[in-house]
Amino acid sequence: MRPIRAACLATTTALVTLLTCAPVAATATDTDSAHAKGKARVITLIGRLAQQTRFPVNPGGAPAQGDRTVFRSVLFDENDNEVGETGGTCTTTRVDNGGAEVCVVTYTLPGGQLEVQGMLFGILTGGLPTIPPPPFDNGITGGTGEFDRARGSVHAETIAPGTRRFTIDLKH
Incomplete structure (x- = not known):
């Protein structure tokens, strides 16, 4: 079984490569409003894999170019409160x-959505999925609501099986 590559997030896979669930305390930091022009905002969330489906080019065979993973993760804040979800697709x-x-991923949060995309490298070791999946950085390409015209990046790292920390660095 190959790990999800995104989230990423699932999240995307993720993002992706977002795995089997294990409870972990969430950390959230949210400073200022990204919607005010010229402001920066950092949001730290924990994503727990909720669903993942793989569409291999060679079912039961070796990983291949064109393999696809679709995922959804639930997002939690610093008090372990559910605050949204992330979902997307990753293609080898x-x-x-x-x-x-x-990977192309959407983060649905209070106040709007963030669109994120980018590459994940090092997903395979010796032709097998890398466990745990490697950290990655993807670019914010836009958003809706209070995230309208948002730019910046999302850093994701696996902190437990099925659990990733997402650090969202917004620039507006």
């Missing part, structure tokens, strides 16, 4: 040299 673009995927 390379299986040699550690493998790579391209």
Whole structure:
């Protein structure tokens, strides 16, 4: 079984590569409003994998270019309160040299949505999924509501099986 690559997040997979669930305390930091022009905002959330479906090019065979993973994770704040979800798709673009995927992910949060996309590298070790999945950074390409015209990045790291910490660095 290959790990989800996104979230990422699932989240995306993630994001992706967002795995089997295990409870972990959430950390959240939310400073200022991203909607005010020229402001920066950092949000830290914990994502727990809720659903994941894989669509391999070679079912039961080796990883291949074009393999796809679809995922959804539930997002939690510093008090372990559910605050949203993330969902997306990741597609394998390379299986040699550690493998790579391209992911497109939506983070649904109070006040709007964030759109994120980017590459994940090092998803395969010796032709098998890398466990735990490697950390990644993806770019924020836009959003809705209070995240309208948002830019910045999302850093994701696996902190337990099925659990990722997402640090969202918003620039507006």
